Amino acid sequence: MTQQAELPPITPPVPQPESDFYWEKCKEHELWLRRCKACDSTYFYPRDISPCCFSRDTDWVQSSGQGTLHAFAIVHRGPIPAFRDRSPYVVAMVELEGGARMPTNLVDVEPDPSAIKIGMAVQVVFDDLDDKISLPKFRPA
Numbered sequence: 001m002t003q004q005a006e007l008p009p010i011t012p013p014v015p016q017p018e019s020d021f022y023w024e025k026c027k028e029h030e031l032w033l034r035r036c037k038a039c040d041s042t043y044f045y046p047r048d049i050s051p052c053c054f055s056r057d058t059d060w061v062q063s064s065g066q067g068t069l070h071a072f073a074i075v076h077r078g079p080i081p082a083f084r085d086r087s088p089y090v091v092a093m094v095e096l097e098g099g100a101r102m103p104t105n106l107v108d109v110e111p112d113p114s115a116i117k118i119g120m121a122v123q124v125v126f127d128d129l130d131d132k133i134s135l136p137k138f139r140p141a
């Protein structure tokens, strides 16, 4: 999936030292999460200190990219031209295998409540925004 040239560009995320590895793997179309070794849970966004128990005993684990739709909203009026011209689109919270939840977009689906169900199985896909950033998004599995 590549950004359509005629639309205003989306401002890409700026990787931080803690998330460089995450973005490098997204560029390879792999989804990696941080895992807390103290309580064996995965979490998002990537950071060294776990949000579950504040342990620093964390590492990286590759996600299967499989999950379920936890919540969604259909945006009909985007806040800035880049998003306004892409509406309607679906913002979503996906719960990945392992429990981590990540905010994302649901794609390859009609932006209509009758086509989208909480709990539906979803699978990661990557949107190559530019030569550095590929955004993980999800489609129905």
Ligand SMILES: [Zn+2]
Residues within 6 Å of the ligand: 036, 037, 038, 039, 040, 041, 050, 052, 053, 054, 055
């Ligand atoms: Zn923990």
